[in-house]
Amino acid sequence: MKNILFVCTGNTCRSPAAEAVYRKKAKEASLETDVKSAGMYGMPGMGLSQGSRNALDERNIPHSHQSQTVTEELLDWADLVLTMTQDHKRRLIEQFPHMNKIVYTLKEYAYDTSENREKKRMLDREAAELEMKRVRFINDNQDKVEEYNATGDLVKQQELERELLEEIRPHQEAIDQILQDYPSIDVVDPFGGSDQIYRDTLSEIEEAVDRLVEKLKQGD
Structure with a gap:
């Protein structure tokens, strides 16, 4: 079983959306895996942002979420840590340098062709x-x-x-x-944006997660 941890800034928009999408698609693909999400500066106990909830509901993606902050315990649990941006990745590695071999951006890992x-x-x-x-x-x-x-x-x-x-x-x-022709490594932050921006960000996440699931199915 591979444990996946998604990380963004506040753990209310991108990383919990990625967690929800991954959980659904991994189940559909019969992957033996577990998934969590956290924020670099998350305030514990916050729910999913309204924009992210709306976007997930429109696509019938189940979700249940309370925000949490990245901890060493969470990182020890994870086999693979996927951040939403290069800055998140850099800051994580600065704080936890011994974890550098398992930390990637989501798109960096998913599009590693x-x-x-x-x-x-x-x-x-x-x-x-x-x-x-x-x-x-x-x-x-x-x-x-x-x-x-x-x-x-x-x-x-x-x-x-x-x-x-x-x-x-x-x-x-x-x-x-x-x-x-080079794919952007960062997932756009929709925080404070319109419903359409949240939809676009979710599409961006879904495409990357599709590639991630396919990669994990192949044993990478």
């Missing part, structure tokens, strides 16, 4: 090249930077900035092109 891994490698490579050229340009032009700053020569400063942008432009264009 060979194609997306290759895109990630390409992104990392282009970003590294861009940063290397940026640092080299600044180091090579340090005297000019200091001179133009000292004299307040805005024209020269702007010329230097344009040279830098031209130097890194091929890598920035490559990054922009890759990102056009």
Whole structure:
């Protein structure tokens, strides 16, 4: 049996919705699994937000929820921790570094295909090249930077900035092109939004959970 813990900010919108969706779809797929959710800053005992309740009810997804905060005990229970955003993931790993091997964003884990891994490698490579050229340009032009700053020569400063942008432009264009086809890793926070925003967020979660369930069925 695999224990899944979904994590968002307050444990009233995204993570409990993911918990409800996963519980339903895992049952339909006959997966031996258990699921819980928690918030980075959850206030214990809060119910599901009205927008999330409405969206789940419209799709006949059962739900029963009281919010809770992430604890080390919950993390010890979990075999897999799936956060709604990269920031949640980063903060969790900062607080509980020994858990880093089981913490992913939901979409990072669900969409971990060979194609997306290759895109990630390409992104990392282009970003590294861009940063290397940026640092080299600044180091090579340090005297000019200091001179133009000292004299307040805005024209020269702007010329230097344009040279830098031209130097890194091929890598920035490559990054922009890759990102056009690269799935967003974060699930949109619907808190305070319209009913349609809650519906859209639930659709986003459902699509990722479908992929997650399929992946777990295959034994990944």
